[in-house]
Amino acid sequence: MKCNEISHFSHPQHKLSYEYSEFPFKCDGCKEVGIGSRYKCTNCDYDLHMHCAIPSPSITHPFYTKCSFQFLSRPPGNVPRYCNACEKDITGFLYHCRSCGFDLHPCCAKLPMVLDDGDVKLYLYRKVSASCHRCGRKGRNKSWSYRSTCKKYNLHVACVKEMLVDSWHEIYFGHDNNYNNSNTNYRKLENRIPSLKGTLQTHHKKSKGKAQKCCEVAGLALQFIISAVLGDPTTLIAGVVGSLMSK
Template sequence: MQFDKQISHPIHPQHKLKLEYTETPFNCNGCKEAGIGFQYKCLQCEFHMHKSCALARSTIYRSFYKKCEFQFHHAPPGPALRICDACGKNVLGFVYNCRSCGFDLHPCCANLPQVLDDGEQNLYLCYKLSSPCHHCGGKGRGWSYRSQCKTYNLHVSCVKELLVESWHAIYLNVDKNKVREMQTRIPSLKGTLGNNHAGERSGGKGNIRKCCQIAGGAVSAIVSAILGDPTPIIAAVVGGFMSK
């Protein structure tokens, strides 16, 4: 799909926004969430927007909410604090809202692919988990991705908690203390997956190793999707950051 290389946007009318690619996370001036990969950027004002925010459709539908029609808003509707029903995080900027049901979605969450390719196998977006998340051990907390083999589950909210805040700390100077936490907060999942396979018989070590490889690719793919660019290139870049 081809996209315009330069656009005008109503929240930044003074200058054109140019389509660019970056491997450094940025803060989107539209939804106030982190981003990476393709962005629309003002070269004069250092104004950044996710591609999905800059080119947001006025109305979208998600299969999880069959009776809902989500309308795009430049600001959360009403005075009350809004919460994204996909990731459970506060809505501070652009949002998709269903007026009849009151559901809200960040633009990047609203555009999460139903299927992600992590380089090893497909990951499927789920509304509810039937087995525990490999990070928090729970089943609730909004949307999740599940591996094709059904042995690996991770909440979208857990990915945000573990990575986006740390990236904000490093690149956006939100909280310097989080920089020191980054390496210990990355969800390698090796211990968790090892415990899950502890009861397996011969060949168990091979299964553990395979699942850990799946987990690493899955986390990279999910993070890149949450940050607005669910492409294999950006997933590889994210994996590179995480392995440092």
């Protein structure tokens, strides 16, 4: 399924080649951030998520059983559209249901229903009534959430995206002079998301034994969620987020 070179309608002048890198990119199809696997034009600095490079013409989604989503290269009509999974604006590629007007980013449409690495299992929910570990809010409008098996760890897809938008420029471009000094960068990221760090450390403080285990799991879980939201659930951004959570 994974070809080394493809042609794509959005960039007909050159072939795109498969590349894997932990360096984030902005997808020129859906305009969202990505990490890990991508198709790239090396002449033009043109990048596409796997999901945007090889879209399905139409999909169904377990959360919207009556819908049929068509792949479109730009949002239909003149009104601003937002994604039903992450609440963010849609400005490029999308999946759209003609009969109800629901819209999904290609990567949001393909978010795995379960993220599982053997130890950690996270389930995707359309709505979660417990509070989110990033924003603290319950049932934030319409954003989907990932929830751990123990149900103690919830994170909005919308919040993961916000966290990344807040942080990623700073992580990757804010320290041109000492890009290789990773410790500095990690500390920066940690400062940017204090609420998340705080909740990870304290949300279980009453039951000591289990606390440690569950918080480790939660930290690992976050890596999975971030990779999935960025369009490549197989990526582990261990260097960036893993170190933050293991402190």
